[in-house]
Amino acid sequence: MKVSVIIPTKNRFQILEETLLCLSLEQSYLKKEAEVIIVNDGDAIPGSLSSKIAGMQIIKNRGHGAGNARNTGAGHATGDLLLFLDDDMEVMSDCIARHIANHEKHARSLVSGTWEYSQYMKTEAMRTPFGRFKITHDYKPVETKNGERLSEGVYRTSSLATFNLSITRADFKAAGGFNTGFPYAGCEDQEFTMRAAAKGFQLIVDNSIVCRHNEKDRLSMDEWMNRQYTGVQGFALLCELFPFRKKDRLYLENTPVGLSDPSRIKLKKAIKYLMSRRLMLYAARQFTKMFTTLGLPDHILFRLYNVLCGLYIYRGFRHAYRKLHK
Secondary structure: OOEEEEEEEOOOHHHHHHHHHHHHHHOOOHHHHEEEEEEEOOOOOOHHHHHOOOOOEEEEOOOOOHHHHHHHHHHHOOOOEEEEEOOOEEEOOOHHHHHHHHHHHOOOEEEEEEEEEOHHHHHHHOOOHHHHHHHHHOOOOOOOOOOEEEEOOEEEOOOOOOOEEEEEHHHHHHHOOOOOOOOOOOOHHHHHHHHHHHOOOEEEEEEEEEEEEOOHHHOOHHHHHHHHHHHHHHHHHHHHHOHHHHHOHHHHOOOOOOOOOOHHHHHHHHHHHHHOOHHHHHHHHHHHHHHHHOOOOHHHHHHHHHHHHHHHHHHHHHHHHHHHOO
């Protein structure tokens, strides 16, 4: 079975180089029946990267966003199986072979694995208060043990992320590809997999497929807060497409104040509204940086980081919500 590995990227040259190096070293399958397609959403990729894997294609994305980039890569793919890989995910041994084995066992399926932080990432993160916060409070991989157990370490679940996701090219076309209406990376993968599940495809997590998350270029507070602002905008769109998600706490606590809201939620929304104004948010961000420089204990700084995250999430969600409800 020929496999097309599709990697969307945008201006993360060092991270992409390390991903490609790991892919080439760990995957003997690349020398047989596989192709690697880089879909570039940013500046021109240095020519030195093109030599990391023989025959690798670099394609300029003509659209915008991760979903569009993945669709572009799929359009150029010639493999029977598409493997979507994030540019900061370093695959471990037999990743491709394990994906193929799952598809041979489970027809009409989308298959993903799990991830862990690389040891280098953990070491770098532990050097700063915000790095330590990110390691302990960051989002975690899809929970795999609450789904239907298919075999040892393999579960059927209700949604998947696309950091390491495979689907046959024919099934990808039948599922309709990624929704290009998501403005930034964030929730476009959930929408695609949930839509595929509604069409009868199986969503499968195999815990033996492990990636190392190499996000060492995103350990700064500023980078992380901006990511909260952009990432949550996709969630607002996801809730419109799948209304049952409007029961999620993230939705209920960030929509405009409603008459039916409990008093506690009304107060929380009012505080978020005031604190997320541009000047107030800037001040909160600067004070948090100052307290970090002063070396306050982690348990205090972590609370400040949490509050700041909540404000950026609120601001990003409300921006997307207003656009959707014009």
